[in-house]
Amino acid sequence: MAKFNPLQVGKRRTLLKRMLWVLVGFVCLTLIPWGGQQLDIGATKASASQVAVGVDWGNASFPVENFQEYTSPFGYRGGGFHYGLDLAAPMGSYIRNWWSGQVVELWEDNRCGTGIIIQSGQWEHIYCHVQGHVQSNANGTYFIDRGGGLELRKGQIVAAGTRIARVGMTGRTTGPHLHWGLKYSNRWVDPARVLIAMYNEQNQRLSQR
Numbered sequence: 001m002a003k004f005n006p007l008q009v010g011k012r013r014t015l016l017k018r019m020l021w022v023l024v025g026f027v028c029l030t031l032i033p034w035g036g037q038q039l040d041i042g043a044t045k046a047s048a049s050q051v052a053v054g055v056d057w058g059n060a061s062f063p064v065e066n067f068q069e070y071t072s073p074f075g076y077r078g079g080g081f082h083y084g085l086d087l088a089a090p091m092g093s094y095i096r097n098w099w100s101g102q103v104v105e106l107w108e109d110n111r112c113g114t115g116i117i118i119q120s121g122q123w124e125h126i127y128c129h130v131q132g133h134v135q136s137n138a139n140g141t142y143f144i145d146r147g148g149g150l151e152l153r154k155g156q157i158v159a160a161g162t163r164i165a166r167v168g169m170t171g172r173t174t175g176p177h178l179h180w181g182l183k184y185s186n187r188w189v190d191p192a193r194v195l196i197a198m199y200n201e202q203n204q205r206l207s208q209r
Contacts, residue, residue, distance in 0.1 A: 059100070060198050061161040063127070064178050066093040071177055074190040084126065084181035085191040091176040094148070095165040098125045098180075103156045106134045106143045112179065113171025116143060118158060126181035131168035 064087045072086040101120030108114050112128035132145030141154040148166040158164060167176050182189045 058201060059160050061096045061098055062195070062198075063087065063096055063098050063125075063180050064089045064093060064167065065096065066090050070192075071175070074188075074192060083188050084128070084179045085195075086177045086179050088175065088177040089167045091167060091169070092131070092148070093167045093176075094163045095127060095130060095167060095178055097158045097160055097162045097164045099123065100160045101125070101158060103143075103152050103154050103158060106141050106152065106154050108134050109171065111172050113168070113173070114143070114165075115171075116152065116165060118164075122185045124183040124186075126179075126183070127165060128179035128181070129168055129171050129173050129177065130165035131170065132165060 066089045068088045068090070070085060071088045072082055074085055075082060097118060099118075099120040101118040101123070103116065104119045104124070105117040106115070112126075114128075114130050114132050114134060116127040116130065118125050118127075130145070131148065132143055132150065134141065134143050136142070143152040143165070144150070145166055148163075150163065150165060152158070152164060167178055169176050173179075180191055182191045182194060
């Protein structure tokens with residue numbers, strides 16, 4: 001059994017608090033009335049306050065190493081609705097699987113770039129703009145990032161916290177970041193609210209040690 005290290009706990013708590021306050025700001029931005037009217041996200045979007053509470057987030061992982069800042073929140077913006085949260089990090093930073101699940105889709109397009117979808121029960125987590133390529137052969141469909149020493153196979157089971165990709169600039173992007181999207185029962189959820197729920201639970205566990 002690993003020994004309890006109060007210094008590591010302190011560093012983790014500081015990082016979690018930083019994440020929380022920045023996220024609170026982005027959540028507030030998504031709820032501010034635009035043009036004098038409150039925007040209705042619509043029936044296709046799930047209420048994150050309903051799906052993010054009461055879940056055991058203890059083993060969930062923050063999805064980006066070397067995280068710098070949140071550059072675009074979930075919600076309406078100039079070009080339409082932004083179905084995710086953009087997390088900036090230096091080019092090549094590793095991306096970790098948010099929650100244990102199965103790789104259900106791997107693809108490349110002009111918007112998301114190289115993308116990965118992992119399903120965890122009723123949740124789907126989407127990772128866009130990552131480095132690497134998708135290829136298919138007689139054995140199936142694969143995501144390969146040789147520079148990062150990474151390979152994923154469609155249908156593969158991946159544990160939470162596993163390095164699955166690296167931050168890149170594939171697809172439509174002006175800088176290196178991860179576009180991270182979440183769906184619950186096929187309905188879009190604001191990832192910032194989920195991260196706040198994760199922070200609250202994980203911080204509570206740390207405070208009880």
